[in-house]
Amino acid sequence: MVARVQVPQQVKRGELIEVRIAIQHVMETGFRYDDRGRAIPKNVINTLVARYNDTEIFRAELGSGIAANPFLQFYTVAEASGEIEFSWVDDAGEKGTEHAAISVVG
Amino acid sequence: MRGEGLTADSSYVRSLGLFIGVHRRLSAVSFLLLLMFAGGPAPAAEPQRPQPLKSGGEFSSSELRALQADDFGNPGMLWVVRGEKLWGEAAGRNGKSCAACHGDARQSMKGVATHYPKVDPGAARLVNLEGRVNLCRERHQGAEPLQYESEELLGLTAYVAHQSRGMPVNVTIDLQNRKSYERGRDFYYARRGQMNLSCSHCHDRNWGGRLLGETISQGHGNAYPIYRLEWQTAGSLHRRFRSCLFGVRAELLPGGSQELLDLEFYLAWRAGGLPVETPGVRR
Numbered sequence: 001m002v003a004r005v006q007v008p009q010q011v012k013r014g015e016l017i018e019v020r021i022a023i024q025h026v027m028e029t030g031f032r033y034d035d036r037g038r039a040i041p042k043n044v045i046n047t048l049v050a051r052y053n054d055t056e057i058f059r060a061e062l063g064s065g066i067a068a069n070p071f072l073q074f075y076t077v078a079e080a081s082g083e084i085e086f087s088w089v090d091d092a093g094e095k096g097t098e099h100a101a102i103s104v105v106g
Numbered sequence: 107m108r109g110e111g112l113t114a115d116s117s118y119v120r121s122l123g124l125f126i127g128v129h130r131r132l133s134a135v136s137f138l139l140l141l142m143f144a145g146g147p148a149p150a151a152e153p154q155r156p157q158p159l160k161s162g163g164e165f166s167s168s169e170l171r172a173l174q175a176d177d178f179g180n181p182g183m184l185w186v187v188r189g190e191k192l193w194g195e196a197a198g199r200n201g202k203s204c205a206a207c208h209g210d211a212r213q214s215m216k217g218v219a220t221h222y223p224k225v226d227p228g229a230a231r232l233v234n235l236e237g238r239v240n241l242c243r244e245r246h247q248g249a250e251p252l253q254y255e256s257e258e259l260l261g262l263t264a265y266v267a268h269q270s271r272g273m274p275v276n277v278t279i280d281l282q283n284r285k286s287y288e289r290g291r292d293f294y295y296a297r298r299g300q301m302n303l304s305c306s307h308c309h310d311r312n313w314g315g316r317l318l319g320e321t322i323s324q325g326h327g328n329a330y331p332i333y334r335l336e337w338q339t340a341g342s343l344h345r346r347f348r349s350c351l352f353g354v355r356a357e358l359l360p361g362g363s364q365e366l367l368d369l370e371f372y373l374a375w376r377a378g379g380l381p382v383e384t385p386g387v388r389r
Contacts (some may be wrong), residue, residue, distance in 0.1 A: 002188045006178045024184040026338075042253045068338035 001025060003099040005086060011078040013106045019058075020021045021086055023096065029064040043048065043091045055080040078104045097103065111231045153291060155376050156310060162323040162388060165314070170335075174387040182264065182333035185340045191264025192258060198249025199368075204262070207246060212354065213218025215269040219382055225282040230285045234368050235263040254361035260340050264331045267384035274381055275328050277374045290372025291366055298357030305369075320389065326348075326377040327370060329386025336389060343370055 003023040011017050023045065030042025036057035042064065057076050076084075085099040115131040148234060158308030163171055172181050193204045193211055208214045223234040226241060239249035239262050279287050294305045307318070316322070330343040337345075346362035347369060352357050359365050 002184050002191075004178065004184065004187060022178065022179055022181065022184060024188070069184060071181070072178060 001094065001095040001096045002099040003086070003096060005084065005098050007100045007102050009083055009101075010103045010105060013078060013080075013104050015078045015105065016075050017102070018073060019079050019084060020071070021048075021050075021098065022071045023048075023088065023098075024069050026094055027062075027064075027066055027068045027070060027089065031064065041091075045090045048072065050074075050086075051085050052076060053054050053080060057084075077103065080104055090100065109272075109302055133343040146331050153295070153306075153376075155322045155378070156311075156313060159326075159377065159380055160313070161328055161385060162326055163329065163386060165321040165323045166388060170387055171387065172340070172381070174329075174385075180385060180387055182387060183333070185264040185333075186268045186333065186385055188261035189263070189268075190259065192262055193265060198243060198247035200246065200248040202247050204242070208241075211265065211269055215266045217270050218272050219270040219384070220273050220276045222277070223283075223286075223367060223374060224277070226258055226351045232283060232364075232371060233345075234367060234370055236264055236344075236362060239263060239266075239365070255342055257346055260331050260342065264340065264344070264385050267331070267382060268384040269385060272381050273381045275374055275377045277378065279373065279375060282306075283371060286368045286371045287363075287375060290370070292369035293369045294372055299351065299354035301356075302356040305350070312344060325373065326380055327373045328377050328380045329383035329388070331384065332373050332386040334388050340385065343373075351375045 002026055003021060006018075006020040008017050018050060023104060025045050026038055026043065027045065028043040028051055030040070030044075032040045033048060034040055044066065045062050048060045048062065051057060058074050064068060081104045083099050086096065087095065087097045089095045120190060161180075163174060166174075174182075174201055177183060190366075193208075196203045196206070204211070219235060223232050225231065226233045226238070228245075229241060236252075236254060239259060243249040243251055252262075263264075297304045305325060307340070308322050313322050313324045327343045327346075330346070331340050332346070333340050334346075344363075344366045346359070347366050348358050
């Protein structure tokens with residue numbers, strides 16, 4: 001599973017920053033059938049959590065309506081230098097993590 | 107003389123399923139060339155590139171173009187990142203990675219994709235980027251070839267082609283690849299499938315027109331591998347060929363087959379000058 005996280009590298013303290021994440025995932029809806037008519041089991045990333053220096057700042061519950069390779073974007077306030085770490089889990093139980101360093105000045 | 111040229115050429119043109127419009131474009135010069143090559147199987151009149159050349163992205167919505175231009179939002183970049191990781195990973199019996207021979211792809215692979223497909227001297231056959239990766243695996247890494255359309259092969263080809271982004275597609279026809287060029291061109295102009303259509307019917311005669319909800323593009327391969335929204339994933343040019351073959355209800359040739367390789371070469375010639383866009387984003 002490949003994922004990319006984007007945060008501004010250097011920001012001023014108190015500044016509003018844009019955090020983006022893109023994850024490569026099939027997001028199988030559970031509504032499809034294969035060539036032999038068998039149902040393809042649902043497999044989506046069901047939970048995604050973002051922590052900023054171990055404090056949870058963002059949580060999302062995703063479902064069948066989200067397209068493959070989900071892309072999420074949100075805003076947070078830059079308070080201290082450190083890391084924003086994402087972790088997620090899909091219906092098959094596969095877990096993933098990705099993080100990005102952030103440097104706060106001032 | 108011009109009239110004679112048309113007569114002499116007409117049986118060939120008809121056999122290819124070309125339109126009458128192409129007849130009219132036959133100039134006196136091409137007629138002379140035709141005389142020089144008289145008796146040979148190949149025609150002298152070379153097909154034309156669409157004018158002006160337009161990349162497939164120009165027929166996309168502005169939102170889609172913005173998505174492709176955004177290096178983070180572009181979902182195809184996930185495959186490029188995947189390829190970048192694979193580039194540094196050892197594979198096969200010899201325990202070598204791509205980087206062990208080629209070093210930093212950002213330097214060594216710059217502009218490489220613009221010259222593909224090309225004839226590999228050792229194998230004496232036409233290879234595209236996918237074929238090149240697998241030849242490298244076989245010869246230098248001692249690894250099993252990657253399956254066509256596999257995530258790994260898509261990642262590596264996307265990563266390599268991405269290094270040429272913005273550089274013009276530039277293949278030249280020479281003695282080694284002329285046969286491929288001719289076969290690819292003939293494939294392009296031949297009617298096929300239950301719809302009895304050639305590639306040319308849509309992509310030369312009707313580009314810019316509508317096909318149901320879609321705008322017909324000129325059919326260039328300069329952005330591949332692409333991320334296609336309909337597929338919800340990245341895919342190779344040969345997968346796109348198969349979509350077109352399916353659309354005209356023709357035989358679905360396997361990815362990496364000689365016919366599709368030759369067609370890829372012809373299209374690379376036809377797209378000459380267009381910048382590489384990998385990874386493109388299309389509907």
